[in-house]
Amino acid sequence: MQKRFRFTNIYAIAAIAVVGGALFGFDISSMSAIISTQHYLCYFNQGPNYWGQVTADNPKGHCSGPTASTQGGITAAMPGGSWLGALTSGFLTDKFGRNKAIRIGSGIWIIGSAITCGSQGIAMLIVGRVINGFAVGICSAQVPVYISELAPPSKRGRLVGCQQWAITWGILIMFYISYGSSFIGEENTPNAWRVPWGLQAIPAVILLVGLCFMPESPRWLAKHNQWEEAERVVAESHASGDSAHPFVRKELKEIRDVVEFENMNADVTYLELIKPHMIWRTHIGVFTQIWSQLTGMNVMMYYITYVFTMAGLSGNIMLISSSISFVINVVMTIPALLWIDRWGRRIPLLVGGTLMATWMFTTGGLMGSYGHYVPGGIDGVGAASWSVSGPPATAVIATTYLFVASFAPTWGPVSWIYPPELFPLRVRGKAVALCTSSNWAFNFALSYFVPPGLEQIQWRLYMVFGVFCATMTIHVFFAFPETAGKTLEEVEGMFLEGQPAWKTKVVTKRTMALEQGDMESGERISYPAGVEKKRRTS
Template structure:
């Protein structure tokens, strides 16, 4: 009966591709579990009113743990499987949440956040791999984009839990949100027991019959003789056998010829997503709006909540259209807009702000007595978040998961995600001191990062949307000879359409049309 139930689950690619995204929600829960209590008096009393350096260290402890979690993912994912790694991440998160909820000092809080961070690092690296190996290529971008959407939902839900609990008195105003954040991990770990393992991992561990049956459930409605099922099974078989012959079991595989450029693209995109400045608007939005001149703790929390609502809503168009718009246009437009909004925020702060004192008595750069400037800064902050949500946010998870061949995907995505957490850690620690010392110049720094990233994407990142994995391989097989800006999305689609119209499709390939419908392989010569 359980096998029959698992087969029905496997037959729904959207269910398979989205449930594991609860792992992404853990990251979102952690972000707003801190942002909602930064100006909480009970929190300040419990942990000794941490200053900019101390608060930066507390916030940075989570991404530091996530860095460790991301680096061990390839070992875990290859040894115990993608599915069990996600389950383990949920269990580790529960332990971290318990420690945070029960913490009585900064040290215990930091330990809890580090442990929870390990869980987030594991989930953030293994979930895109799991999704890419179980969902059809035609909806691969959409499925991986759900990871970003889950993050935004986690941020929003936990923020409103924290906002509601802010009306409570004493430590329970922050302990209750920290305790409730373990619930999605319970759902994730228990629910994943009903979901299938990656067929690629099953075959690699000598469970060939299970791998074939899973592929049949995923793409052949249970028919093991379906041409597409047979094709995918043979591709997995060839890739696994190649990996065994080459001994591809270490990170050194990522510096072999043909891999270095892809590793550079995957890691640098994750780097630019952090250097875009989104950390400021997520972790420290309370500080940003306080400096903009919003007075009153409740007014600040309400204004900040709009940021998180926009983050959720504006991710929806990206999920729907990411496979139609293409990766490059989304990145280029997003970076240009984000750089512009940050320059405007910095300029307004510089023109109308002065050093002053916050409501808690800390020295901050403050816009006072100018409601127009305050409104403009808030508007630019909202537009920045919208720009990130509809462009960089989803693409930063999708692109690394689709540019690597399957034999190194777990290691490569793990390494790319580790880059994300490396910069996340550094920025979480550096932003509070930066705002306290150089104030408005901080926004110019991140604005410049966006324009530098725009140049990098334009000259180095080829388009991958609308292409089969074989076409992606052909792009990178050219080495450094191709010009990234000349590779258009339509080329790959046009090649597939011409092949379908002529009926001459290589028996080693299958194609997907623009609407995601599968064209089975034809046994005719090219």
């Protein structure tokens, strides 16, 4: 029987898998680019102004579009579905495997994109976005788990961080597709938004097909007693098929020890994650995802066109200026991919939180000091209820770019890298699903409340996010331990030993030497002390 071809290079595997992250990026930028166009505003109009109706309040004869609360609901439909999808993914991944769970998600995305593209009204649009969100929830939760369980420790941060880079590329590509589509047809016809929302199904097809030629997670295989296949996957992924390689032997030994220990325990549920021995790391993983949303990045991504409208930009200039932030997002994620495993996890989170707090407070101060309230919003868009002009407006645009440049190499990738590293094998699928669901729960809340927030409290919203950024920095210093360079099994030992977060450090030289085969093949590989102690006393 002829052996089926499959990808074994870890970089090729990651490159295909992270397309699941790009799906989220497509949604962010398509919504950001589309919600300010007359094609969208007229088709889903709920406001007092209609196409061609020229009045003193509407001198351009433009449509008002959905109300601020309705637009918040339309935007929030996707993260709402993602919250449910992320929670469901825990059961899917444990039963069917990481690979198949992501395939299920990509298939659901195709269905959601078809419904969104063909929307005949706000209700149908929301349904399509909920389905799309369900797919994104599955993929965003399980792609990091899949890659982290395949990647060697010294490259794990870089490879899982590719998820965030894929998100940034998805944002950039779909923004320009949406921008180009805005020139299709008359300004009050729906073709301009149907095209990009239809095209976003194509990457999901690529992901679905590509996953058919990729291996399953060796840790999931081992957990389900498929040891021969698990050994073949580890050997092919890390040692060109050499099962005698020291790193392959060490990896398999640690996987075997953990699986044997965990087989003595019953199958876990989500309740396991709040038990005394697990709740501390659960809180860390959950807050990693919550804080990544409370940075305020949603304001800069979903609603950046509103922000730049308030800074005096309009039309094509506003859209092009908005796209610059997406370019910055892509470019500034690259340093993290190159050096995140040297920097570790703590330093990027601490530096990023400090810088983002600075830019949020600065933006809020500029808008509050030099801006003024616009009753009814600029061009009738309620969320664009504040106006600033002149040099302060230029400074607001600059601080927006600086904020994105601070988020991109820090909280952006680390929020996806960190949670899968925190948990032992027996709970990893459900734990990361819970952490990711908290991301989407807060994404939902912010997507819904940011437009009314911009309308009601204006510049003060930036101050709120600035306080969040300062608070998360303090939280990281005292509670988030360093996991970079450690095997997933060694991280388990670190938690069991109870090391203070601020005393943990990055491990690089030892793991890299082992992966390169520099250790003697007969050298005894010791298991993490905390795990050995727990095994001896159980």
